Amino acid sequence: MTPDARRRLWFAALLLLPFVFRDELSRFALARVGAFAIAATGVAVVSGLAGQISLGHAGLMAAGAFTSAGLAVHAGWPFAAAFVAGTALAALVGVAFGIPSLRVRGQYLALATLGGGFIIWQILREASSLTGGDGGFASIPPPSLFGRSLGPLGAASLAMTLAAITLFAAGNLERSRAGRAFRAVRDSEAGAAASGISVYRAKLGGFVASAAIAGAAGALFAHTEGFIAPSQFDPSISFLLVLAAVLGGLSSPYGGALGALLILGPSELFPSAFSWLERYQIIAWGPVALLVVFRWPDGVVGGLKRLVGRLRAGRGTGVTRETERTVAPETPVVPPVTVVSPGVTLLVVRGVTKSFGGLRALHDVSLEVGAGTIHALIGPNGSGKTTLLDCLTGARRSDAGEVTLQGRRIDALPPHEIASLGVARTFQQVALFGTMTATENVLAGAHPRLRGGLGAGALGLRRGDDSNAEHDARAILAAVGLAGLEKDKAVALSYGQRKRLELARALALRPSLLLLDEPAAGRNEPEILELGRFLKRLRSAGLTILLVEHHMNFVLSLADVVTVLDEGRVVAHGDPRTVRADPAVVEAYLGAGVA
Amino acid sequence: MLRVEGLHASYDGMIEVLHGASIEVHEHEIVTILGSNGAGKTTLVAAVCGLVPFVRGTVRFQSEDITSLPPHAIVSRGIVEVPTGREVFPDQTVTENLLLGAHAYRSDRARVRRNVRDMLERFPVLGQRKSQLAGSLSGGEQQILSVARGLMGRPRLMILDEPSMGLAPILVTQVFELLRDIWREGTTLLLVEKLAHLAITFSHRLYVLELGSVALEGTAAELAGDPRVEEAYLGRRAWAEELAGAEYPTESP
Numbered sequence: 001m002t003p004d005a006r007r008r009l010w011f012a013a014l015l016l017l018p019f020v021f022r023d024e025l026s027r028f029a030l031a032r033v034g035a036f037a038i039a040a041t042g043v044a045v046v047s048g049l050a051g052q053i054s055l056g057h058a059g060l061m062a063a064g065a066f067t068s069a070g071l072a073v074h075a076g077w078p079f080a081a082a083f084v085a086g087t088a089l090a091a092l093v094g095v096a097f098g099i100p101s102l103r104v105r106g107q108y109l110a111l112a113t114l115g116g117g118f119i120i121w122q123i124l125r126e127a128s129s130l131t132g133g134d135g136g137f138a139s140i141p142p143p144s145l146f147g148r149s150l151g152p153l154g155a156a157s158l159a160m161t162l163a164a165i166t167l168f169a170a171g172n173l174e175r176s177r178a179g180r181a182f183r184a185v186r187d188s189e190a191g192a193a194a195s196g197i198s199v200y201r202a203k204l205g206g207f208v209a210s211a212a213i214a215g216a217a218g219a220l221f222a223h224t225e226g227f228i229a230p231s232q233f234d235p236s237i238s239f240l241l242v243l244a245a246v247l248g249g250l251s252s253p254y255g256g257a258l259g260a261l262l263i264l265g266p267s268e269l270f271p272s273a274f275s276w277l278e279r280y281q282i283i284a285w286g287p288v289a290l291l292v293v294f295r296w297p298d299g300v301v302g303g304l305k306r307l308v309g310r311l312r313a314g315r316g317t318g319v320t321r322e323t324e325r326t327v328a329p330e331t332p333v334v335p336p337v338t339v340v341s342p343g344v345t346l347l348v349v350r351g352v353t354k355s356f357g358g359l360r361a362l363h364d365v366s367l368e369v370g371a372g373t374i375h376a377l378i379g380p381n382g383s384g385k386t387t388l389l390d391c392l393t394g395a396r397r398s399d400a401g402e403v404t405l406q407g408r409r410i411d412a413l414p415p416h417e418i419a420s421l422g423v424a425r426t427f428q429q430v431a432l433f434g435t436m437t438a439t440e441n442v443l444a445g446a447h448p449r450l451r452g453g454l455g456a457g458a459l460g461l462r463r464g465d466d467s468n469a470e471h472d473a474r475a476i477l478a479a480v481g482l483a484g485l486e487k488d489k490a491v492a493l494s495y496g497q498r499k500r501l502e503l504a505r506a507l508a509l510r511p512s513l514l515l516l517d518e519p520a521a522g523r524n525e526p527e528i529l530e531l532g533r534f535l536k537r538l539r540s541a542g543l544t545i546l547l548v549e550h551h552m553n554f555v556l557s558l559a560d561v562v563t564v565l566d567e568g569r570v571v572a573h574g575d576p577r578t579v580r581a582d583p584a585v586v587e588a589y590l591g592a593g594v595a
Numbered sequence: 596m597l598r599v600e601g602l603h604a605s606y607d608g609m610i611e612v613l614h615g616a617s618i619e620v621h622e623h624e625i626v627t628i629l630g631s632n633g634a635g636k637t638t639l640v641a642a643v644c645g646l647v648p649f650v651r652g653t654v655r656f657q658s659e660d661i662t663s664l665p666p667h668a669i670v671s672r673g674i675v676e677v678p679t680g681r682e683v684f685p686d687q688t689v690t691e692n693l694l695l696g697a698h699a700y701r702s703d704r705a706r707v708r709r710n711v712r713d714m715l716e717r718f719p720v721l722g723q724r725k726s727q728l729a730g731s732l733s734g735g736e737q738q739i740l741s742v743a744r745g746l747m748g749r750p751r752l753m754i755l756d757e758p759s760m761g762l763a764p765i766l767v768t769q770v771f772e773l774l775r776d777i778w779r780e781g782t783t784l785l786l787v788e789k790l791a792h793l794a795i796t797f798s799h800r801l802y803v804l805e806l807g808s809v810a811l812e813g814t815a816a817e818l819a820g821d822p823r824v825e826e827a828y829l830g831r832r833a834w835a836e837e838l839a840g841a842e843y844p845t846e847s848p
Contacts, residue, residue, distance in 0.1 A: 359731075
């Protein structure tokens with residue numbers, strides 16, 4: 001059975017649950033658990049998939065619940081319309097929640113979202129003319145479909161159906177282009193931007209999708225309960241949702257729902273056996289979550305996955321030897337690149353200056369890179385080489401000067417737009433997406449060339465595009481010598497393999513200009529030779545390359561032009577032979593040779 | 596001094612990176628491990644330092660079994676590793692980073708001060724930036740700082756994982772001159788290095804690691820003349836051809 005078929009079977013099983021619990025109270029309880037499972041999936045999407053911590057999701061749930069309930073009670077809207085409106089308003093509030101994430105990270109973002117949840121909670125309590133204040137709303141009409149109110153069985157079935165749809169969509173999203181962008185931003189913002197992914201859009205998109213899910217959960221909750229009050233959405237509920245997502249496992253889109261089921265299931269569905277649990281809910285589950293996370297850092301889902309993996313391995317060969325996992329040389333196949341007609345000056349840098357505090361990293365740097373050439377940038381450590389690459393790719397904004405690509409000013413553009421224009425780069429300290437597989441890293445590198453946003457991702461559309469792109473990605477991985485490592489996570493690769501993977505990711509963009517920061521680092525001599533030949537083949541295919549490197553044989557055998565930086569200034573420039581013999585270069589950079 | 600026997604190592608308990616590697620380092624020796632990408636060099640030295648979770652086999656240091664000791668206990672026995680990848684403390688100044696390297700003899704203030712001054716003089720790149728935060732240094736400068744901090748420890752056995760990586764040629768020379776001085780003062784050195792010609796001129800003995808076990812070992816002279824080493828690691832002839840093709844003078848290694 002394929003994993004996809006297995007997933008569908010699990011979702012179908014959810015729909016049978018309302019028939020397993022036969023009494024009314026249990027069915028209402030099941031609807032309640034379903035609502036929280038959906039809300040926790042919202043947390044899994046933003047905090048797990050997109051890596052943005054949120055401690056305010058009860059507020060988003062409340063936004064959906066009170067909007068839907070208010071429209072139904074005061075304006076007499078039918079359930080479906082009120083539900084949609086509640087979901088939409090929560091998504092809108094999600095934009096406001098997402099804005100701090102563009103400026104702050106980690107614990108500061110956690111505080112900002114915690115504050116957001118508090119504010120919503122307070123508004124609900126104070127705006128009593130609209131929300132009923134602390135007393136809340138009573139007699140909210142039950143969910144109805146086609147004009148017929150749903151009873152306990154219908155409500156529970158609706159909750160389970162919505163939960164199944166949410167999980168299905170979250171699972172689709174994870175593997176889609178939009179989901180890859182989320183995960184890329186989570187793992188490395190610099191790497192994501194260099195791959196043409198808008199960090200800004202990915203973060204806001206994560207918050208909006210998550211808020212819509214939480215809002216839908218809130219609206220469902222309001223109508224199945226029939227009564228809501230602000231106290232049901234106080235900040236402790238936000239913690240409960242985060243707890244569920246962490247316990248279940250942030251690395252999986254299904255972790256939140258599983259966590260919610262584990263936390264709420266016993267006391268809600270088997271009240272006679274577990275009623276004592278309810279009172280100690282947070283106190284009891286805190287230590288359990290701590291223990292689980294300590295033992296299984298990726299939660300119950302991660303732990304189960306590993307357990308299954310070990311059982312399967314136990315039946316098979318046991319420990320895998322790593323023999324077939326080392327890299328192969330680069331293949332003669334050259335991945336496609338964007339060709340600019342030779343003879344044209346592709347990149348012009350004029351008077352670029354950049355200071356950090358009092359330290360001047362770049363001083364009036366000018367250079368030109370001709371299409372179809374390899375241009376090397378060398379110089380002592382700390383002379384500003386990497387800073388220059390950062391200014392060219394938009395990772396840093398220069399203080400003064402101009403950068404033009406094929407006659408177009410690019411120095412004021414954000415990094416992902418520069419990447420989308422065909423400028424790919426690698427980093428000195430690799431900026432890969434650690435938790436993603438090698439193939440996924442390369443696919444993320446092709447982001448600007450692929451299509452499909454959040455909606456398409458959630459619905460599982462454009463799979464065809466993706467499978468073509470995956471085919472291309474495998475070819476690129478083979479070209480850089482990583483065949484056989486397609487399914488390995490980037491974080492599990494050796495340093496040299498990671499450098500290769502980053503090169504593959506950069507090539508996936510089909511660049512016209514490739515910027516490489518110390519591509520030979522982590523390679524031994526024959527591997528450096530291979531790399532040189534590979535880059536020459538790329539040049540023959542029409543690619544323009546600007547590289548920073550210290551390995552002199554590599555630079556001398558490869559470069560058409562060499563520019564030497566020292567203390568942020570261009571001190572020498574010309575063909576490699578002239579530069580190599582320049583006394584100033586020998587003095588400041590090369591030295592007398594290793595004793 | 597250091598004896599590693601039949602080492603199997605794995606990071607996750609599932610995929611094994613080393614399959615019974617054995618190496619030996621004698622007192623007052625310079626030993627280098629060569630190998631291609633993913634051969635397990637970094638894993639081998641990390642396992643010696645207690646940084647790999649799943650290990651089988653034994654690691655002995657001066658006849659004591661240190662296989663299952665925690666990393667800090669291994670450091671206190673006199674083994675210091677300078678890892679690859681520039682792990683400096685970014686929010687502390689260059690001088691503070693160096694001081695942290697002197698933790699083992701922190702009560703001997705005069706010695707600490709002398710060694711800090713010595714490092715700042717030896718590496719003008721660091722001397723000029725001694726009050727700057729380490730995080731504001733360039734990649735190569737952080738690499739130098741990480742090496743210098745390790746050297747502050749003046750350990751009995753110093754392990755360096757690719758000290759030359761990302762350094763300008765002139766700095767590579769300086770680092771290796773410093774390593775030789777440290778060795779003269781009585782520190783034994785174990786290196787992982789990709790620049791094979793440098794390693795061969797610098798070391799007494801070398802090991803070649805392939806696919807997680809030792810494929811070759813010998814003295815520098817033995818390995819320098821070995822055609823397998825020439826082809827797989829030195830590539831001198833290949834470079835000469837490559838450069839002749841480009842019509843540029845050969846860089847003497």
